[in-house]
Amino acid sequence: MPVAKGATLDPAQTRAGILRAATGLLYQRGLDGIGVAELCATMGVSKETLYRHFGSKEGLVRAVLEARSQRIMAWVLKAVAAASDEPYAQLAAVFDALAQWHEEPTFRGCGILNAATQQHEGPARLVAHHHLDRQLDVLTDIARRAGAPNPTHLAKQFLALRVGATVLADHHADTEAALLAKQAALALLRSTITTPAPAPRP
Amino acid sequence: MPVAKGATLDPAQTRAGILRAATGLLYQRGLDGIGVAELCATMGVSKETLYRHFGSKEGLVRAVLEARSQRIMAWVLKAVAAASDEPYAQLAAVFDALAQWHEEPTFRGCGILNAATQQHEGPARLVAHHHLDRQLDVLTDIARRAGAPNPTHLAKQFLALRVGATVLADHHADTEAALLAKQAALALLRSTITTPAPAPRP
DNA sequence: CGGACATCGAACCGAACGGTTCCATCTGAG
DNA sequence: CTCAGATGGAACCGTTCGGTTCGATGTCCG
Numbered sequence: 299m300p301v302a303k304g305a306t307l308d309p310a311q312t313r314a315g316i317l318r319a320a321t322g323l324l325y326q327r328g329l330d331g332i333g334v335a336e337l338c339a340t341m342g343v344s345k346e347t348l349y350r351h352f353g354s355k356e357g358l359v360r361a362v363l364e365a366r367s368q369r370i371m372a373w374v375l376k377a378v379a380a381a382s383d384e385p386y387a388q389l390a391a392v393f394d395a396l397a398q399w400h401e402e403p404t405f406r407g408c409g410i411l412n413a414a415t416q417q418h419e420g421p422a423r424l425v426a427h428h429h430l431d432r433q434l435d436v437l438t439d440i441a442r443r444a445g446a447p448n449p450t451h452l453a454k455q456f457l458a459l460r461v462g463a464t465v466l467a468d469h470h471a472d473t474e475a476a477l478l479a480k481q482a483a484l485a486l487l488r489s490t491i492t493t494p495a496p497a498p499r500p
Numbered sequence: 501m502p503v504a505k506g507a508t509l510d511p512a513q514t515r516a517g518i519l520r521a522a523t524g525l526l527y528q529r530g531l532d533g534i535g536v537a538e539l540c541a542t543m544g545v546s547k548e549t550l551y552r553h554f555g556s557k558e559g560l561v562r563a564v565l566e567a568r569s570q571r572i573m574a575w576v577l578k579a580v581a582a583a584s585d586e587p588y589a590q591l592a593a594v595f596d597a598l599a600q601w602h603e604e605p606t607f608r609g610c611g612i613l614n615a616a617t618q619q620h621e622g623p624a625r626l627v628a629h630h631h632l633d634r635q636l637d638v639l640t641d642i643a644r645r646a647g648a649p650n651p652t653h654l655a656k657q658f659l660a661l662r663v664g665a666t667v668l669a670d671h672h673a674d675t676e677a678a679l680l681a682k683q684a685a686l687a688l689l690r691s692t693i694t695t696p697a698p699a700p701r702p
Numbered sequence: 703c704g705g706a707c708a709t710c711g712a713a714c715c716g717a718a719c720g721g722t723t724c725c726a727t728c729t730g731a732g
Numbered sequence: 733c734t735c736a737g738a739t740g741g742a743a744c745c746g747t748t749c750g751g752t753t754c755g756a757t758g759t760c761c762g
Contacts, residue, residue: 312738328620330532333719344740345721355720407617414671415609415617418530423671430672454668455684458677459657462664466656469616469625470632475660482657482688489691514708535749546710547751557750703762710757719748728739 313351316343321362325409329359329416356420359413363425366409371432378436385444389456389487392437393480396460400467400476407468411461433457446490456483515553518545523564527611531561531618561615562623568611569631576638587646591658591689594639595682598662602669602678609670613663635659648692658685 319341323332334355338345352358374392381391399405406412414426437453437460446452463479466472521543525534536557540547554560576594583593601607608614616628639658643651665681668674 328618330719331620334721335719338740342740344742346723346741347739349721350738406620411667411671412617415614416530416532418533418608426671427673430668451680451683454674454677454680455661458661458664458668458681458684460664461667462660462662465613465663465667466632466660469613469628471629472656475656478653478656479660481653482660482684485688485691486684489687536751537749544710546712548711548753549709551751552708706759706761708757708759711755713752713754715750715752717749720746722743722745724741724743726739726741729737731736732734 312343312347316341316348316351316358317361317365319343320358321366321409322404324359324362325366325406325412326404329413329422359417360421360425363410363413363422367425367429367432370410370429371436374433374436378440385440386484386487388440389437389444389483390480392440392456393460393463393476393483396463396479397476400464400473405467408461408464411464430457430461433460441487444487444491446487452487452490455486459483459486514545514549518543518550518553518560519563519567521545522560523568523611524606526561526564527568527608527614528606531615531624558622561619562627565612565615565624565627569627569634572612572631573634573638576635580638580642587642588686588689590642591639591646591685592682594642594658595662595665595678595685598665598681599678602666602675607669610663610666613666632659632663635662643689646689646693648689650692654689654692657688661685661688 320337323337323340334345334348338348348358352361374395377391377395378388381387410422410426410429413422416422434453434457437456438449441449441452441456459479459482463472463475466475522539525539525542536547536550540550543550550560554563576597579593579597580590583589612624612628612631615624618624636655636659639655639662640651643654643658648654661681661684665674665677668677
């Protein structure tokens with residue numbers, strides 16, 4: 299938040315404000331699409347302050363991405379918890395939340411995967427990997443409780459549908475991608491459960 | 501290819517050589533990950549030559565991406581044609597080719613979608629949109645010939661699986677993503693065909 | 703042979719970048 | 733009241749970037 303000149307209001311609060319503002323700006327403009335100077339000017343913060351809190355632009359990016367990953371996970375878990383205990387309903391809830399996200403006017407794809415794509419080196423790749431791990435855990439749990447013979451494989455298929463739909467919503471302006479992905483995921487779960495032999499042919 | 505000093509061998513050949521070399525370099529390093537100077541030095545071409553052939557770095561990028569899109573389409577169509585006339589076999593062939601691509605040591609995700617993610621503005625977005633259009637056409641044709649009640653929707657689900665698997669192969673080091681996506685696509689096609697009513701519930 | 707053409711190599715330009723430093727200013731705690 | 737600490741504002745540095753220009757060199761065609 300923009301403080302007057304020399305405010306000791308709360309360093310942690312300043313840091314949180316930078317983090318929140320930078321999250322949106324770096325997401326909309328891309329990691330290399332906005333410089334530290336413009337970043338600071340827009341946030342109403344001096345470069346020295348940013349440097350003292352995050353050490354470098356890369357440090358800021360790392361903090362932003364980790365915070366974003368936490369926020370997304372909380373958002374997904376909340377959507378799952380809001381649904382009934384039925385795995386089908388929870389799976390549907392995950393993709394319904396996805397559709398809702400895609401419809402936001404500021405939607406620009408997954409900020410974490412975008413960041414990992416933008417900087418081939420750097421911390422973004424690690425954050426993206428862990429982020430996908432965590433999302434996979436949620437989907438694996440749903441698949442397992444649904445009684446899937448191979449929850450891990452099914453969860454990876456769900457995750458592919460999820461990230462694929464997000465890419466299509468972004469790069470193909472496909473507003474129904476999430477809905478179709480949801481239907482595909484449900485059909486997949488249904489057919490996996492009802493099929494007696496999981497067809498061990500590769 | 502690197503010509504001695506003042507060679508009039510063939511301007512078109514020079515252009516093609518630049519295009520081929522730049523394709524690999526821009527793919528591996530990212531659009532902003534390598535400058536025009538290093539690009540020219542690695543290719544053994546002077547900046548003036550590159551500038552005369554492509555006008556600007558953006559012009560080079562546009563040419564590279566359009567050539568890449570053409571190449572990918574030809575590659576997909578060849579894989580489809582190599583399979584039997586059976587839509588199931590052709591769908592499997594598309595994802596088998598995907599798996600083969602993911603296993604290449606130089607694999608770095610889809611170069612076109614990566615480019616579109618790297619430069620939020622610019623021609624990459626358009627190329628990516630058209631590229632997805634063309635891929636959708638191929639999948640829609642397969643779905644239609646398989647007798648799907650809604651080939652367009654099914655094709656979008658296939659495409660989501662395809663791009664999702666590519667993202668997972670890149671950002672999650674998931675070597676089996678393409679195989680699982682293939683199985684999911686086949687199961688989806690099977691269940692869509694065999695299911696009498698396509699469940700008009702959104 | 704001679705001139706048009708393509709190319710290389712190098713120097714150069716202005717702008718933007720990430721990062722650093724200095725200092726006046728304001729707040730809150732003692 | 734006083735002082736340590738946090739901040740804003742601005743200047744500054746070295747680097748890199750995309751792009752431009754110029755002269756020397758080599759090749760092909762008439």
